[in-house]
Amino acid sequence: MSSFRTSLGPMLFLWDKERLDSFYKNVAQSDVDIVYLGESVCGKRRLSRLDDYLQWAQLLAQSGKEVVLSTLALLESPMQLKELKRLCQADVALFEANDLAAVQVLSELKLPFVIGPAINVYNGYTLMKLAKMGAKRWVMPVELSRDWLVALKAEFDSLCDLPMEFEVFSYGYLPLAYSARCFTARYYDLAKDQCNLICQDHPQGLTTLSQDNQELFTLNGIQTMSGKVYNLCEDVTDLAKVSDIARISAHQFEDLAWIECFSLQQTNRRPADHVNGFWHQIAGMQVVD
Template identity: 35%
Template sequence: MQLGLGPILYNWAPERWRDFYFRMADEAPVDVVSVGEIVCSKRSPFFADHLPSVIERLKSAGKQVLLGSLILVSQRRERRETEELAAVNDDLVEVNDLTCLKALAGRPHAIGPFVNIYNEAAAAFHAARGAARICLPPELPLSSVAAIAAALPNAAIEVFAFGRVPLAISARCYHARVHKLAKDNCRFVCEKDADGLAVKTLERQDFLTINGVQTLSFTCMNLLGDIGALRKAEVGSLRLSPQDCDMVAVAETFRDVLDGREDAEGGSRRLAALYPKVPFSNGFLHGSPGFSYLVQ
């Protein structure tokens, strides 16, 4: 089973963004890496100069590179940039918004977890049009994952296995609103929260996390205990979503459990130490509330 690394969802400083991928290229036991700004197009210029060197470093380390498209395309500029991404690159584009499909015109590509593929028919539709890899939405139960994987034996099916779970994307910027700013003059305040901004209920209970225009879970998905079931379902890859912690050690932990050098219980203890104060969840996979954590 492969390990995939999803794109950085948060607004990290450009040098930190670059150095993160350099280290993942050199040290992390991951097979596939998705790069690019997919949450907010306003952030893209900060990382553009570093993207070529990041891609080269990852490829030199033997990683397959996916170029992520924007999750929500709402402006002409964003549509044009999405078309250019699909047209000028030889690397596999990871589609996160269906706007990107027309420009790909049947070329091989990947599908990210933000595209609503909930059944075999939807998955087969995309596979017939060139989708070689599909990272399924994180809210799918295991029965749906297994049905889709069985229906597409020639496609690499990936499941979101670690990180705060992406739940929604909006045209409005929550970060700007919290700081009493307009989206067009946000001053990039999302950079203040390298792991997102926690949201509490009126009862002061941890609830969600906001990241600019994106809403994520407060909990961290951890599917280490479900690896056996995912293998049986013929899932080909597990996706790790970058968080503000030692992601090399996270990848090593998953690799050790996958290869039998560590059991899931021991691996989860390691993850808890690496990413403290953030509770685990795997409820979606078990058809339960997403924030719940069922120990196998």
């Protein structure tokens, strides 16, 4: 039997506690193997707190899921660093580091961690250094290709014999960049410090269009995402050959249906408005059928 597994990434959009509670109850009944929990985008988003995530972690663990707590991708203040250290002392088996500050804290605590997609790792030597600091799993940056992954794995294996799992972002809006400026607040002419958590009014982000009316980006607070959903459903057989885990990033309840496609390695027909370019080493907005 294949050891290929599926994961559900941290919720990247701002949903209120009640909606997340319902969502994770559905996740608990799904076939997903690994669930990442926590706020990884903006430190101002506090509709759900650490205790809430720990309760969901308990629910999911009781349902047989591996639970990973995710850290912020952009630390901007001493208070956020303090909250990071508190998070890293939570009673879970694994953490996802999305910032090098988290890597440092987890390494000092001698805790194993996942290297999140927000950390730039482009070669086997860097991955080896992180493995020696405690990394057990690497989520490939979303813009890298299948061929890059194969080459990096070979380089890593030639440099060390430490265990490493390889996870690929396989479905969802791609997290492309982060900024100290909040684009959603700017859209409403609000100061970032007085944003009123306006992101919650856009539970799937704000779509921006190009001059020729093409979906270009999705704005999600300080995060810039792809304008279209990235979907490797037609590449799942090859994906399972070169990686260990396929990550699904949900923006709606219905996205949980994609878990079965990847977990069973079913080569489903990709919806016409979904893209897969980066995997094939071409522009991300393009499609290879």
